[in-house]
Amino acid sequence: MREELGQRWQAQRRGWAHAGKHAYRVAVLAALLAAGTLVVYFTGGTRYAYPYLMLLPVLLAAAWYGLAGALVAALVAGLAMAAMPLDVVHSEPQGVVNWLIRLGLYLVIGGFAGCLFSRLQRTHHERDLVARTDPRTGLSNTVALEEDLVRALSEAAPRGGQRAGLLLVRLTDINEILEAMGGDASDELVVALSERLARLDGVRGLYRFSVAELMLLLWPLDRHQIGRVAARVAALGEENLTVQGVPLRAQLVMGSSLALRDDAGPGELIREARIALQAAAERQRSHCHFRPEFTRQSAQTVRLIAQVRRGLEKGEFELHYQPKLRLADGGVCGCEALIRWRDDRGALIPPGLFMPKVENTTLIEPVTRFVVDEACRFAKQQGGNVSVNVSARNLQDPAWLDALERQIERAGVRPAQLEVEITETALMHDMVAAKQALERLHGLGVRVSIDDFGTGFASFEYLRHLPITGLKIDRAFVEGLEQDPRARKLMACLIDVGHALDLVVTAEGVETRGQHRILRELGCDQAQGFLYTKALPAEELIAWERTRQHEVDATRS
Numbered sequence: 001m002r003e004e005l006g007q008r009w010q011a012q013r014r015g016w017a018h019a020g021k022h023a024y025r026v027a028v029l030a031a032l033l034a035a036g037t038l039v040v041y042f043t044g045g046t047r048y049a050y051p052y053l054m055l056l057p058v059l060l061a062a063a064w065y066g067l068a069g070a071l072v073a074a075l076v077a078g079l080a081m082a083a084m085p086l087d088v089v090h091s092e093p094q095g096v097v098n099w100l101i102r103l104g105l106y107l108v109i110g111g112f113a114g115c116l117f118s119r120l121q122r123t124h125h126e127r128d129l130v131a132r133t134d135p136r137t138g139l140s141n142t143v144a145l146e147e148d149l150v151r152a153l154s155e156a157a158p159r160g161g162q163r164a165g166l167l168l169v170r171l172t173d174i175n176e177i178l179e180a181m182g183g184d185a186s187d188e189l190v191v192a193l194s195e196r197l198a199r200l201d202g203v204r205g206l207y208r209f210s211v212a213e214l215m216l217l218l219w220p221l222d223r224h225q226i227g228r229v230a231a232r233v234a235a236l237g238e239e240n241l242t243v244q245g246v247p248l249r250a251q252l253v254m255g256s257s258l259a260l261r262d263d264a265g266p267g268e269l270i271r272e273a274r275i276a277l278q279a280a281a282e283r284q285r286s287h288c289h290f291r292p293e294f295t296r297q298s299a300q301t302v303r304l305i306a307q308v309r310r311g312l313e314k315g316e317f318e319l320h321y322q323p324k325l326r327l328a329d330g331g332v333c334g335c336e337a338l339i340r341w342r343d344d345r346g347a348l349i350p351p352g353l354f355m356p357k358v359e360n361t362t363l364i365e366p367v368t369r370f371v372v373d374e375a376c377r378f379a380k381q382q383g384g385n386v387s388v389n390v391s392a393r394n395l396q397d398p399a400w401l402d403a404l405e406r407q408i409e410r411a412g413v414r415p416a417q418l419e420v421e422i423t424e425t426a427l428m429h430d431m432v433a434a435k436q437a438l439e440r441l442h443g444l445g446v447r448v449s450i451d452d453f454g455t456g457f458a459s460f461e462y463l464r465h466l467p468i469t470g471l472k473i474d475r476a477f478v479e480g481l482e483q484d485p486r487a488r489k490l491m492a493c494l495i496d497v498g499h500a501l502d503l504v505v506t507a508e509g510v511e512t513r514g515q516h517r518i519l520r521e522l523g524c525d526q527a528q529g530f531l532y533t534k535a536l537p538a539e540e541l542i543a544w545e546r547t548r549q550h551e552v553d554a555t556r557s
Contacts, residue, residue, distance in 0.1 A: 025064050029073060032057035037080045045088040051081055055109060062113035070114030078103030134208040136187045139194055145207040145215055149266040152219050153259055165226045165258040167216040168273040169233060172251045185243050192241045193250055200232055226256050230287040253280050254287040304357055312366055316342050319374045320535035324528045327520040330552050332545050334385035337375040338535045359391045368394050376411030378538050387419035392426035395437040405444055415445030423451045442467035454494055463501060471498040475509020482514040492522050
């Protein structure tokens with residue numbers, strides 16, 4: 001009921017505004033006609049040139065009301081001049097022919113001006129419509145969004161508790177549809193979804209914000225209502241949309257913002273909706289409403305990325321290496337290269353504080369290039385095997401694979417000395433691109449291991465067809481080995497899966513002698529963890545390996 005009353009109030013306000021504008025224009029035209037008539041009269045009558053002053057309101061009426069307005073104004077001006085004497089001083093009346101000629105002239109000029117202005121108005125309207133419309137879908141675009149949002153904010157301000165809001169909706173799987181079915185299909189999907197969204201209560205406008213995004217203008221509503229609208233949008237995303245005869249289900253993520261201040265501008269509201277959407281995507285939620293801390297986090301991320309770039313240039317990054325041990329005899333069989341960042345005070349910044357942000361930017365390419373360069377240099381120096389971690393973004397970049405091959409050749413190491421570790425999540429991000437990248441790595445002779453195995457979604461069927469050489473079982477499966485019999489059974493299954501696929505199985509996160517013993521009994525090939533040592537700088541690792549080798553030799557003897 002409140003929403004219906006709000007709509008009626010706004011319709012009434014728009015009607016009043018239109019009526020007021022119309023009354024103002026009519027008053028101006030009437031004043032000009034009256035003033036022109038008085039000027040003609042007091043300057044002697046229609047015999048003189050002043051009757052042409054009456055063309056001013058005719059032309060103005062043409063500009064405001066087109067052909068019809070111009071003809072009405074011309075007729076009124078002609079009638080006013082018909083009652084005017086030819087010469088006021090001598091009271092000489094005006095002839096009918098003279099009046100008719102003047103009336104005809106007014107009508108011709110008014111008609112011509114009216115047609116011209118009507119044509120200009122239509123052209124302007126068509127251009128304005130084109131400027132406000134997305135050419136691919138016919139939906140309103142960002143130009144229309146900003147204009148409509150300005151009006152909504154100005155209208156919402158006097159309403160007290162009523163506010164205008166935005167809901168930005170992104171189709172996260174639009175690229176897959178583009179690749180599989182083409183651009184027309186993706187546009188058709190956007191249109192089909194927009195038709196359903198436009199029917200939701202509270203939606204005052206719907207706009208194509210980008211190729212994969214729709215913006216909803218909502219008004220009037222509050223914070224809780226915008227959450228309910230988002231929930232309804234999420235429910236619509238679960239329904240099938242038929243595109244080119246194929247039923248599709250759109251995967252949606254949303255961000256919303258609300259004009260909590262009367263002086264909030266359209267640019268600010270749009271920016272907040274985009275920030276909220278990005279927060280929802282990062283948190284893997286369907287919807288997030290804007291909060292001020294999102295802005296602070298975004299600013300921190302921007303500063304962090306700038307610092308990482310500067311740190312690379314200043315040589316603030318270094319690699320530490322955590323050894324991998326053969327469980328059969330306790331010997332060192334390789335190590336994992338882990339990036340560290342040493343700040344201005346000499347303190348080490350762990351990768352968990354900056355790598356998740358870096359992986360979502362193009363900065364991951366120079367960071368990974370640095371890691372590979374340092375790892376290859378260490379492998380050349382030490383003569384052993386080194387593994388490095390790569391991201392999904394690296395796998396999707398053919399240029400990175402080309403650069404990797406050049407780095408190996410330049411370092412002068414055997415490709416088999418280098419192992420690439422990829423998480424299951426990165427693998428499943430784009431299975432086709434990942435498989436192609438792994439085949440390229442396999443062709444180079446680089447070994448490939450699946451990191452954090454068991455925590456992702458890679459199926460055994462995929463593993464069977466991927467050219468991988470090892471599995472690294474996540475530390476979560478190692479923690480409960482001493483206390484939980486089910487954990488030991490699960491670990492045994494994971495090890496058996498790896499061996500069934502002829503893969504080298506490594507357990508990470510080993511911290512106790514008991515875990516070491518159980519893993520060895522279960523037939524795990526390799527292990528790494530704090531039980532043996534934390535990640536060490538290159539020189540310290542070499543010294544540690546010498547000590548470790550002496551211990552192994554002493555045990556054998």
